[in-house]
Amino acid sequence: MDEGPTFSLNNILSENHENIVEHPGVNGVPVGGWDEEEGASKPVEEGTCIECEDQPAEVLCETCADIFCEVCYASQHRKGSRKLHVVKPLRKPKPTAEPAAAQPAKDPDAMDADDDSDDEEWERVVAGPSTEVVFSAQPAVGSPVGEWFVERAKYIPLRLNLSERKYLRLLEAALSVSEYTDKIDTIGFGLSKAKRIVQQIRELCAIMSGLLLSADYKRGQELFTDRDFQANAEFYQDIFELGRRHKIMNPDKMRTTYGKLIYLLQDSQTPEVKDLLSFSCVRPIKTVNLLLEEHDALDLLRDDLITVATKEIYAEGRARRDIQKDIKSKERAIEDARDADAVRQCLYSIGDNHAFLRTNRDPCERMITYLKEYFHPTEARDPKASLAIRSGKNGARLSHDHAKQYAYVIQSLTLWREILHDMFHLWSLAESDLLSENVPYRLRDTGQGLNRVQAAPKTSRMMHQILNKAQRSVGQWIGSSVIHMGDHNVPNSLLFIDKYTQIYRILLPICNTLSQIEGLATKPAIRSYIDDEFGSPDNLRREILGDFFRHGFDGSGADNFFDAGSCIDGRLTSAWNWCSTLEKKRYFHVFLLTGFTGFDGEW
Structure with missing residues (x-):
């Protein structure tokens, strides 16, 4: 031819x-190009979004004559002349087999709108009554608690029991001596990669077998008399699962071993490795929802006592009498539950989730309160208290006047608060992307060594939904809306999760220092130092906050001029960069006086 x-x-x-x-x-x-996807020329399936091509269409843009899902419409029609396009919700057939109450409510916050009237119209026409979850560990007072707990319980991992904690120590010991990533994530090794992976997984399993045998000889003999790894697949799956579960509940734990674990499980999902290994290492995470389903006790989450039974009890700033009263009421509520052991574990796991939210998410709320109290643009203030920054000055990469920087900071903190509120759900999706058999990774030099670059479609989609919700709550969005995922900035969803679990490491020490300044000022010698150096405790607090709000959100911290800036991940990079300069600040001694030991827990 x-x-x-x-x-x-x-x-x-x-x-x-x-x-x-x-x-x-x-x-x-x-011949197809190197970057062409298989089947890219296939027509879009009828009824799916014209943009992402994998989600059901929910709105019709009459101006473009195209149909979109909520997320894609919000991202495509948020700025420029597209904001004026006419949108119409697509009608969906009404359910016939199930009552209306059984249908899940749509999220009214998944779309970006232009003004309050548009927001109200969108919620009225498309979403129906608002189903927004308030930013608190518990649902709002007077609101139904049932569905809030049922939905959240799907992503709350179970707290480890005593026997599982023994196996956790075994897993951590084995991972700490393993050289898995050093042997696998390298170039120019002798054996094929699949054979190296199998060899390393078997070696890790053998280490765990030996440790179990030394810790519990009888149990070890029962499991490993024939040294058949495939026969003991369930044991290894359970061990790996409880390690993942423990990490999700405690992000500050397993900081050097979780990466090895998740990369090992990621490699074990490839078909070639599965064939050589003869068993799968991955099983679903045990959640509160799954355990309650097994005991046919999901309705327990709809009981009004669930709020009392899962309440977090903390002592900070509270009288001893009130603490004891809360403890007794909580224990009474737990005792009323049936299937005591299993249900008790579920209730305590939900309580752990509330503790996670208070520790990780609430500092964002406190910083927003400080920002509004000290730097609101409508209040008259000293020009020295301005949050204005200029590109090139003091390392800043952005140029904002006071009002613009105020809005930029408040929307960044709001976004962080939203992310941490749904962190367990995000983590579930991140692991799903990492352990997917259909989304391979590439080993690439990203400028920070060899990294596994892998797309994260599920995590990315939810992040766009969270971003749209944050954009709607703050109104006008300043800066870039780009979310890095699967590129040289954020190679995969593991590094994405790792970035955002660090937020409380940044904000919590700052909040702790600010809250202790008044107490320090009661000591005459320290009060004299504060007055001489800063003028007053209030001025000291204002200086710390002002410096953080300026240079913790100035677009700095990247290795080159093209990264960081005002993108979604660049905002967190700027905050980390500010942390690295804290010891050079004149108020650093105040941090030390309040017991500060470093943003990483050490100094």
Whole structure:
């Protein structure tokens, strides 16, 4: 078959250049580009979003004559002339088999709107009554608690029991001596990668077997008399699962071993490794929802006593009498539950979730309160208290006046608060992306060593939903809306999760220092130092906050000029960069006086 003139310089300059075949095929079959996806030319399935092509369409843009899902519509039609496009919700068939109450409510916050009237119209026409969850560990007073707990329990991991904690120590010991990533994530090794992976997984399992045998000889003999790894697949799955579960509930734990574990499980999901290994290492995470379903006790989450039974009890700033009263009421509520052991474990796990929210998410709320109290643009203030920054000055990469920087900081803190509120759900999706059999990774040098670059479609989609919700809550959005995922900035969802679990490490020490300044000022010597150096405790607090709000959100911290800036992940990079300069600040001694030991828990 004549394919026409070939793609060469002589043919390009000839008169017959219009018939040149740029990419001739092999044996008549056209050759695809390196970046072309298989099946990219297939038509979009009817009823799916024209943009992402994998989600059901929910709105019709009458101006574009295209249909979109909520997230894609919000991201495509948020700025410029597209804001004026006319949108109409697509009608869906009403359910016939199930009552209306059984249908899940749509999220009214998944779409970005232009003004309050548009927001109200969207909620009225598309979403129905508002189903927004308030930012608190518990539902709002007077609101139904049942569905809030049922939905959240799907992503709350179970607290480890005593026997599981023994196996956790075994797993951590084995991972700490393992050289898995050093042997696998390298180039130019002798054996094929699949054989190296299998060898390392078997070696880790053998280490755990030996540790179990030394810790419990009888149990070890029962499991490993024939040294058959496949026969003990369930044991290894349970051990790996409880390690993942423990990490999700305690992000500050397993900081050097969780990465090895998740990368090992990621490699074990490839078909070639599964065939060589003869068993799967991965099983679903045990959650509160799954355990209650097993005991046919999901209705327990709809009981009004659930709020009391899962309440977090803390002593900070409270009288001893009130603490004892809360403890007794909580224990009474737990005792009323049936299937005591299993249900007690579920209730305590939900309580752990509340403790997680208070420790990780609430500092964002406190910083927002400080920002409004000290730097609100409508209040008259000293020009020295301005939050204005200029690109190139003191390392800043952005140029904002006071009002713009105020809005930029408050929307960044709001976004962090939203992310941490749904962190367990995000973590579940991140692991799903990492352990997916259909989304391979590539080992690439990202400028910070070799990293596993892998797309994270589920995590990315939820992040866009969270971003849209934050954009709607703050109104006008300042800066970039780009979410890095699967590129050299954030190679995979593991590094994405790791970035955002660090937020409380930044904000909590600052909040602790600010809250202790008044107590320090009661000591005459320290009060004299504060007055001489800063003028007053209030001025000291204002200086710390002002410096953080300026230079913790100035777009700095990247290794080059093209990264960081005002993108979603760059905001967190700027905050970490500010942390690295704290010891150079003149108020650093105040941090030390309040017991500060470093943003990483050490100093």
